[in-house]
Amino acid sequence: MNSMHFYTIVFFLCMCLLSVHCNGWWMWGKKGSSSSCPRREAAQPYYFGNTQIDCLLSFLIRHRGKRSAPWRGRWDLVHRFIYYRGKYFEFFDDSSVNIGNGRVGGHRCGGGIEGSPAGYSELSLECIERCTNRYTASFGGYNLLLNNCNSFVNRLSEVLCRRGTQCPSWCG
Template sequence: MRFVLICRLLFICTLFLSVESWWFVKSGNSRGCPRRGNARPYYFGTTHLGCMLKGRQKGKRSVPLRGTWDDTHRYIYYRGKYFEFSRSGSRSGYSRLDEHCRGKTERYPAGYSYLSLDCIERCVRRYQNEYGGYNVVSNNCHNFANRMSEVLCRRSYQCPSWCN
């Protein structure tokens, strides 16, 4: 009994160490990425995970700095395109991964960016080379959205070197 309790505590501690401080992150524009010049807004959005999993064939979809532990699928919306990450890899498109599921893009911009769509699409294509494959704990759709937010919030027009 004591061994099981210790194992559970270690598991919980491991989860907290691998999760960023999501309880401090609020929706809307962060002070760290304010509107500047002709920068374009970008948004975080979510889709209910239960809907995405419902009626899917086994293996097609799996349970996937906003919270990295949430029962939603997170994406980034920028310049009319959606940027997402799942077990099947990263993707960009003019529609969400599962359009039949209602998605919710946050009302207020998370930040503003000067970067081109071409740059962000290259980052999305090269994401797994830089950060590795999908992992439900350490590299899920929430981690992807937070990392893409870091890329978008750059104060220059220059694309990050790992995206080239």
């Protein structure tokens, strides 16, 4: 077997192994809609949002110091966040999280929340803050392929889409 053929096979096997950890073969684009996490009495909407990745990365380098719930592609080339009850929830490549009134780099970088809600939730803001703060303890640090900002928003979407007001046990 020639070496080119061998490397092609190795590459294909690696891609297959990576896909085991993914939500499907095609990781780009929107998946699900608010109909899979419908409006309920006393529930508040939550939104997916994004920031242009090239702008955010340059901003962060200068300033260092996402029934099935709706989800977004794990390998989309944008930085994703969740917007819920007036707060932004973000996960970064240094495994830090941000909970704030604005998105990191939002004053300089394009992006924003999507036009329609991803779903609706009855959970308290305090619950989602605890989940965000416990994220790395429960799911590990940042990994570009397996645990990135898109993975983070998809997990928060699963939490937000739960029925009722009980916070998941992993959130402490």
